Amino acid sequence: MAGMEALERVVAADLGGTRTAVAVVGSDGTFLSKLKYPAEKASPQASVEQLVELAGEALAAASLGWEQIGAAGVAVPGIYFPETGRAWAPNLWGRDQIPLREWLAGRLPVAAVIDSDRSAYVLGEQWLGVAQGLEDVVFLAVGTGIGAGIITGGRLCRGAGGIAGAAGWFALDPRYQEIYGQMGCFEAEAAGPAVARRAAAAGLWGLSPEAVATRARLGDRTARAVLEETASWLAMGVANIVSLLNPQMVVLGGGLMQIGDMLLATIRSQVLRWAQPQAARQVRIELSRLGEDAGLLGAARLALLKGD
Amino acid sequence: MAGMEALERVVAADLGGTRTAVAVVGSDGTFLSKLKYPAEKASPQASVEQLVELAGEALAAASLGWEQIGAAGVAVPGIYFPETGRAWAPNLWGRDQIPLREWLAGRLPVAAVIDSDRSAYVLGEQWLGVAQGLEDVVFLAVGTGIGAGIITGGRLCRGAGGIAGAAGWFALDPRYQEIYGQMGCFEAEAAGPAVARRAAAAGLWGLSPEAVATRARLGDRTARAVLEETASWLAMGVANIVSLLNPQMVVLGGGLMQIGDMLLATIRSQVLRWAQPQAARQVRIELSRLGEDAGLLGAARLALLKGD
Numbered sequence: 177m178a179g180m181e182a183l184e185r186v187v188a189a190d191l192g193g194t195r196t197a198v199a200v201v202g203s204d205g206t207f208l209s210k211l212k213y214p215a216e217k218a219s220p221q222a223s224v225e226q227l228v229e230l231a232g233e234a235l236a237a238a239s240l241g242w243e244q245i246g247a248a249g250v251a252v253p254g255i256y257f258p259e260t261g262r263a264w265a266p267n268l269w270g271r272d273q274i275p276l277r278e279w280l281a282g283r284l285p286v287a288a289v290i291d292s293d294r295s296a297y298v299l300g301e302q303w304l305g306v307a308q309g310l311e312d313v314v315f316l317a318v319g320t321g322i323g324a325g326i327i328t329g330g331r332l333c334r335g336a337g338g339i340a341g342a343a344g345w346f347a348l349d350p351r352y353q354e355i356y357g358q359m360g361c362f363e364a365e366a367a368g369p370a371v372a373r374r375a376a377a378a379g380l381w382g383l384s385p386e387a388v389a390t391r392a393r394l395g396d397r398t399a400r401a402v403l404e405e406t407a408s409w410l411a412m413g414v415a416n417i418v419s420l421l422n423p424q425m426v427v428l429g430g431g432l433m434q435i436g437d438m439l440l441a442t443i444r445s446q447v448l449r450w451a452q453p454q455a456a457r458q459v460r461i462e463l464s465r466l467g468e469d470a471g472l473l474g475a476a477r478l479a480l481l482k483g484d
Numbered sequence: 485m486a487g488m489e490a491l492e493r494v495v496a497a498d499l500g501g502t503r504t505a506v507a508v509v510g511s512d513g514t515f516l517s518k519l520k521y522p523a524e525k526a527s528p529q530a531s532v533e534q535l536v537e538l539a540g541e542a543l544a545a546a547s548l549g550w551e552q553i554g555a556a557g558v559a560v561p562g563i564y565f566p567e568t569g570r571a572w573a574p575n576l577w578g579r580d581q582i583p584l585r586e587w588l589a590g591r592l593p594v595a596a597v598i599d600s601d602r603s604a605y606v607l608g609e610q611w612l613g614v615a616q617g618l619e620d621v622v623f624l625a626v627g628t629g630i631g632a633g634i635i636t637g638g639r640l641c642r643g644a645g646g647i648a649g650a651a652g653w654f655a656l657d658p659r660y661q662e663i664y665g666q667m668g669c670f671e672a673e674a675a676g677p678a679v680a681r682r683a684a685a686a687g688l689w690g691l692s693p694e695a696v697a698t699r700a701r702l703g704d705r706t707a708r709a710v711l712e713e714t715a716s717w718l719a720m721g722v723a724n725i726v727s728l729l730n731p732q733m734v735v736l737g738g739g740l741m742q743i744g745d746m747l748l749a750t751i752r753s754q755v756l757r758w759a760q761p762q763a764a765r766q767v768r769i770e771l772s773r774l775g776e777d778a779g780l781l782g783a784a785r786l787a788l789l790k791g792d
Contacts (some may be wrong), residue, residue, distance in 0.1 A: 335730025
């Protein structure tokens with residue numbers, strides 16, 4: 177019947193440095209099941225084995241078998257190299273690349289489409305999130321690190337070596353510091369740990385970003401200043417993305433954006449100060465509404481698009 | 485006969501704030517004729533009229549008529565909006581957009597393909613210059629202003645509003661200055677006028693960048709320091725492009741790069757310090773070898789590709 181297409185179903189996996197999330201997702205974006213476990217980090221092999229086992233569990237929870245699944249999408253917390261099928265994710269698998277495509281081909285009964293979590297986030301937001309249907313959109317993930325997923329002209333931008341989006345390495349201050357060489361200037365100044373470090377330097381010891389935000393909401397001036405300064409750095413990084421890529425939207429996500437409501441106004445106003453004026457007026461800067469589901473939905477989208 | 489294709493010929497125009505260049509170019513990249521005149525700036529209409537007249541002259545110089553021309557490519561020194569056919573180039577036409585596509589359709593007997601000069605530069609370099617055949621390449625034009633032409637995954641990146649590549653607006657120093665609001669932080673610190681300004685502040689009054697470079701070559705320490713500081717800012721901007729887009733090559737062009745040999749070593753070494761380490765090791769940073777022809781060849785490429 178015209179307009180009536182069978183619901184396709186895929187397995188989606190979002191691997192992280194701390195947790196492994198696996199789901200069965202329909203081609204309309206419905207979760208048929210969803211599981212989340214602490215990441216198995218005994219070895220890269222054990223990590224992949226966990227993914228395979230959780231996929232089986234997720235299928236059972238959805239009362240489905242592999243024969244009803246079209247493909248699997250897998251988001252990795254690092255870099256995926258499509259030419260070699262290898263992946264690099266130091267927070268999960270240590271320093272060495274692993275032959276992920278080969279391992280999954282041997283363990284999964286369906287084809288796996290693999291990409292970086294950054295790519296999955298932006299695909300998820302573009303498919304079903306706040307950036308739905310946009311052709312030029314950047315997802316800036318700000319957690320313990322900073323990275324960007326980029327769609328320009330409707331297509332994922334991966335770069336020559338698959339590592340496009342390393343926005344955490346933005347140079348934002350000519351006064352170079354040692355720490356910039358370890359993680360990048362933008363990441364050193366604006367990721368989650370920078371909030372705690374800045375708070376400690378201001379006398380607020382041992383507070384998480386959430387705790388700093390709680391104090392700021394209660395009117396603590398020091399806590400407010402810490403968040404304000406962090407938001408100013410974030411604005412510089414967002415502005416650079418806006419000037420270079422002229423996106424319709426920048427979506428802010430990742431762990432630190434759980435307190436994004438305390439950062440967004442400053443980011444928006446300071447992007448207007450730094451970025452190319454027309455691009456700054458055109459762009460919308462929004463918080464992710466999919467939260468942790470962005471990665472799973474993006475992985476599902478990868479599987480549904482099958483690498484197109 | 486197999487492998488024997490007729491030579492296609494196109495008219496290429498590279499409009500600038502100070503000069504208008506027009507050429508007849510073969511599909512193999514040969515110049516069949518090439519003209520350069522001071523830009524007619526009496527009015528936008530007069531500017532377009534000059535383009536049309538020079539195209540006629542260029543055809544006559546090549547002993548060709550319009551009936552032997554497939555299309556025209558036009559590079560504008562500003563922004564082209566493909567949805568409306570309008571263009572904005574304040575240094576040439578003043579503050580208002582002009583209906584360039586409509587005007588050209590009424591005055592040229594062939595179809596015109598229009599794009600920004602930034603897009604033309606990167607297309608030219610990718611077609612016949614130092615970036616020949618690369619799929620991920622950025623042309624950074626550093627003259628009186630700073631702008632970037634971007635090809636990712638083999639396609640021009642134009643952004644949602646056609647103004648991608650406004651790298652001159654990169655935020656590179658949290659110590660905001662008034663001048664950054666007029667032209668962007670990166671442009672204020674690293675374009676041609678910044679060299680003269682920095683030299684004057686160091687006691688070298690009234691010198692062009694070329695004159696500063698001449699002094700530096702003769703061993704003048706102040707002149708060397710001025711170029712070193714400028715190159716350091718350029719490195720931060722290039723590094724940000726490298727981290728975000730992971731290109732195979734960044735091509736440096738524009739007026740200031742006529743002294744690029746005095747800047748390149750510092751740019752290369754400091755990009756390694758700032759940018760994402762893998763992307764920094766992969767990227768090649770080269771000076772344009774096409775010089776002023778990059779815009780004309782890019783405009784010709786636009787016409788030959790006919791907007792594909």
